[in-house]
Amino acid sequence: MSLNTAGSRTGVMLRSSTSPTADYLQLFYDSGTQYLSFYEQNSSGGDNPIAWQATTIPSWIRLKKDGTAISAWYSQSANPAWNNDADWTLLSSVSSSLYNGSYLLGIMAYNNAYGSNSLINESQLTNVSTNSLSGCTPPSAPSIAVTSTNLCQVQLTASGCAGTVNWSNGAVGTTIQVDTKNSVAYTATCTVSGCTSSSSNAITAPALPSGWTAQQIGTPPVDGCVRENSGTWTLRGSGNTYNTTDNFNYVYKTQSGNNVIVAKITSMSLNTAGSRTGVMLRSSTSPTADYLQLFYDSGTQYLSFYEQNSSGGDNPISWQATTIPLWIRLKKDGTTISAWYSQSANPAWNNDADWTLLSSVSSSLYNGSYLLGIMSYNNAYGSNSLINESQLTNVATYSLSGCTPPGAPSIAVTSTSTCAVQLTASGCAGTVNWSNGAVGTSIQVDTKNSVAYTATCTVSGCTSASSNAITAPALPSGWTAQQIGTPPVDGCVRENSGTWTLRGSGNTYNTTDNFNYVYKTHTGNTVIVAKITSMSANSPGTRTGVMLRSSTSPTADYLQLFYDSGTQYLSFYEQNSSGGDNPISWQATTIPLWIRLKKNGTTITAWYSQSANPAWNNDADWTLLSSVSSSLYNGSYLLGIMSYNNAYGSNSLINESQLTNVSTNTF
Structure with missing residues (x-):
């Protein structure tokens, strides 16, 4: 160990998670005091000493979990066997049921240094290993898949486990239902006869296009949810952005530089004033973050451009009476943020002539990283628990950095057999990239599972929006x-x-x-x-x-x-x-x-x-x-x-x- 100051510590730790407030048991050597100590932190708080012993290094240390008994050991023998208690001296033991599921075992180094925590403790350890008791052979990791989905729930099912399935959210069982209010990655492990597998593949719910994240901003009265299905986005949300603290449903991408977000609002479930859907540029996911939002209010039938910044409030910039379906566009170009709308059939995202300018503002608040996304909520003038369900299509963000994306290709089935379908993309003068990772104008796909395929076109580094979607095999609706x-x-x-x-x-x-x-x-x-x-x-x-x-x-x-x-x-x-x-x-x-x-x-x-x-x-x-x-x-x-x-x-x-x-x- 590099330091000899009291508080310079190195050792082993059993920990419930990587959270800074997680429960733990640690066995460490302090090079300043020359004591080996066994400490615990649990729900009762603090870093509580259990036992200690004066000793020197080099020294072997061992932390052993056997059921609810966790024991701390040390040895200065030449090569003590990890599984032979006779080779070790017991320092102390505790009983704890906090680690009955998944837990972490590892090594650590730090320097309490009694007020000088900026000092660095450099330590060297050898023979670091973890070993399973009882000749335990962990089973194979399970495989998890989405087995059903609706707007506000996704069913995840684990296969390949002959024992107990434990999920990363704490649930137990082969199948779980999870909500779609926030983007969360789920995994599962399999435990057989006390032996636990490594984690399964990860699945994020809700399933959104690459780069998009769902999050409830603040604490809405009723949690929102989101589903994207073949280009149609359905959002449910309550809450408001009235005051300096926001509470609503937001789905966003992280951006920097100059960008445009486009969406087409096709329907909204409520016609009460305050039911709002639109696009938002936001500095962060903090409920008090600065933002600019362009939204349609289905009750007032107005499209409005609002701003919240350090001066507080939800301040109207401009508004216009209109109806839906309606295309909306928020464009950030340097410090200029402009709001646009269109009722054309298919306005080009990068052609101002296809759009009507609602208004623009100048702001340097978004010069670094920022968020661009879609949102749904219901101010409802006092009835914030009402749910606004909206549908949007053609949701996309584009970069203005000199890149003009080509048009999206069109894909079609060009041949089919019982076990294979050929898909071909047309209308691309560059490289066709398929949603399954394949590259090329035509691909062969199997018909063993129903899969939706899309393609994009990349020309000179600029990538189009996704093509139409085709599901193979082609089956009647609902199958x-x-x-x-x-x-x-x-x-x-x-x-x-x-x-x-x-x-x-x-x-x-x-x-x-x-x-x-x-x-x-x-x-x-x-x-x-x-x-x-x-x-x-x-x-x-x-x-x-x-x-x-x-x-x-x-x-x-x-x-x-x-x-x-x-x-x-x-x-x-x-x-x-x-x-x-x-x-x-x-x-x-x-x-x-x-x-x-x-x-x-x-x-x-x-x-x-x-x-x-x-x-x-x-x-x-x-x-x-x-x-x-x-x-x-x-x-x-x-x-x-x-x-x-x-x-x-x-x-x-x-x-x-x-x-x-x-x-x-x-x-």
Whole structure:
């Protein structure tokens, strides 16, 4: 250690998090006092000594967590074994349940120096390591994915964990619901028999285009939320910007230099004075930050340009009676910030002639880094708890630094097969960059999962706005393709004039499923109908049918009605919290075959028919196979078609099936 002053400390620390106020236990050597000390900080506050011992360095130190017992040890032996207590001297131990979940173990150096904290303590340590007790082999990290989304909530589901899933927000369980009021990155770990994996992939909710962040400014009366979907932004917000302290919903990008923000306001849910949506230039996310905002008030039907700066208040600069839909633009060029509007079909962001100037101000408050974004709130003259829901399109920021972005390319499907779609971009004289990371005019994409693709065009370093979006595979409205779990061979799907072709491998034997699924999300009472017309394989375990499922998690509960082309049986199977893939009923039959799964309250019934055209809503046209009672699907659930090949050990075999007349109906 470089210093010999009291307060120069080096050692090891167990810590609940990286927060400056986190709980900890530290075992450190003080080179000034020549004492080894064991200290604790918890909710009772302070940096509390537990035990200490006069000693010298070099010295080995060890901090050991075993259940709720945390013990501090030291040794001056040549090479004490980390897992042999006999090689160490116990300094002291404490009992604490504060570290039962995830925690941090590490080394540290600092210099309290009794008032001279600016002194630097330089220390050297060797043989630094962490070791797991009980021969613990951590499981693999889980994989997390978005399994459903709406305006104010996102469902995240973890797969690949045979134990307990712990989320970074403190939640426990395979699936969690998170809000979209602030941009937050979520991860998960898997704990099996006391051993915890590393963290999963990270997913940020809400899912916004690159560079954008959602944040509630201040404390709105009701939290806002945001969703961006294929270029349409939906914002909900309450609160106000009346006084020097703001409370509202803001979605922004961090900028510097000269920039423009453009948006088109298409709708607003309220017509009360004070319901406002627009664009804002802001110095920071502090509730008292300076800003310039250009907003439309749906109650007064005025577009207004307001400023708040060090002089305080929310000061009107200019206003204009108008209506929506309405394009708005805020432009920062040096110290000049100007507000513009247009009701043209498609005004160019960088052509002033396409816009009407509302007003401009001069301000040097935004010469460094600043925020440009969109916002929604409801001043409502005293009723700030009212929610203003607005929709905006064509939201984008552009740099004025001599760069003129080219026009956005147009993308189209130029060829398609069951398992591949070719997308081609036109209208770009430069480099086409695709949202999946590919580069080039044309790309081949698979059809195993529903994915929305866009492209941009870059010319001389200037990049266009995003193109139109195309989702592959192209399915009827509301349908989504997804590989459940990890099938041995990825499946694919194509719908063409009412004929669905599905390829799939995998199985649903155990509690973890791996297969090809195409589904719609439903609530309430629903029927799914399909006609199986052909299947490519005739081996037992080759299955096609319909499935009601609680989620896309590989361990989700389900009820499936499938035809096995090898056994030539139609079967009704269930998997729930008791585990397994449990047969309920079966019937020898042949294809072509109509099948129907019907959810009515807690009763789920399985039906079949070989009539020419049975009506989906007429039980008399169908033969009942069996029924079960289950309350597992009282909320949101999935109804879909699936294809896989259990094949009794040969799960890499592909089952290609064709179905027609696939539909879901509510009653």
